[in-house]
Amino acid sequence: MHLSKYVLSFIFLFSGVCSNAQLYYGIKGTYSLPFTRSQEIKYDDAKDFLTYKVRFIEQDVSPMISGFLYYRNDIMYLQGELGYREVKTRFSSIDYVNFDNEIPIESVKKTRYLHIPLTAGIRFNNFKFGAGPVFSYILQQNEIFKEIPNFEERRRKMESGFAFNFGIVLYRLHLDLSYEYQFAGVGEYLYYRLDSKGFKNQAQFINLGLGLVF
Numbered sequence: 001m002h003l004s005k006y007v008l009s010f011i012f013l014f015s016g017v018c019s020n021a022q023l024y025y026g027i028k029g030t031y032s033l034p035f036t037r038s039q040e041i042k043y044d045d046a047k048d049f050l051t052y053k054v055r056f057i058e059q060d061v062s063p064m065i066s067g068f069l070y071y072r073n074d075i076m077y078l079q080g081e082l083g084y085r086e087v088k089t090r091f092s093s094i095d096y097v098n099f100d101n102e103i104p105i106e107s108v109k110k111t112r113y114l115h116i117p118l119t120a121g122i123r124f125n126n127f128k129f130g131a132g133p134v135f136s137y138i139l140q141q142n143e144i145f146k147e148i149p150n151f152e153e154r155r156r157k158m159e160s161g162f163a164f165n166f167g168i169v170l171y172r173l174h175l176d177l178s179y180e181y182q183f184a185g186v187g188e189y190l191y192y193r194l195d196s197k198g199f200k201n202q203a204q205f206i207n208l209g210l211g212l213v214f
Contacts, residue, residue: 031063032205035206040053043192056186065084070174080116084112091107092105115135115136134182154189155189163179178207186201
């Protein structure tokens with residue numbers, strides 16, 4: 001619903017100013033550096049005894065390949081991308097129910113996304129400054145903490161965020177630097193004993209992309 005609204009608005013804006021502008025398409029490679037802070041959550045049973053301790057450690061993001069459309073006129077630009085991204089989210093957990101096993105066990109959540117950033121902004125000579133929404137549709141993921149009783153995942157297929165972009169255009173090359181943050185927490189989808197008990201800290205990325213237009 002929200003994705004359709006933003007995409008239609010983007011297309012409408014594009015259609016209204018495209019008559020005297022130029023449209024390009026190309027391919028782009030992007031390297032992402034995540035810097036979300038670590039966090040730890042303790043879980044109690046019905047009698048308030050400590051049962052589990054789970055820590056979010058870090059995220060690793062694979063380099064992303066995407067196709068993109070780039071519209072520009074004298075003062076503004078619009079850019080839409082469609083790419084593939086894989087994110088590995090690392091957690092560690094300690095099970096205090098089994099007193100003989102208090103060594104942290106690492107679990108890795110692997111999520112494959114269809115990544116859709118939409119950017120609008122202004123141009124000044126070869127520089128561009130913009131911002132816009134980012135949509136990530138989950139193609140595939142694995143389930144973690146299956147061995148811990150009363151844990152479950154309730155995750156939406158579509159995740160959203162926002163990004164601020166600075167770019168340089170050199171002939172057919174586009175160099176983009178962006179700051180991206182996700183609205184949902186890195187483990188907000190985790191539930192314990194039917195209550196939302198996940199990690200609320202937001203995923204944040206610095207993205208460096210190099211694109212070639214045709």
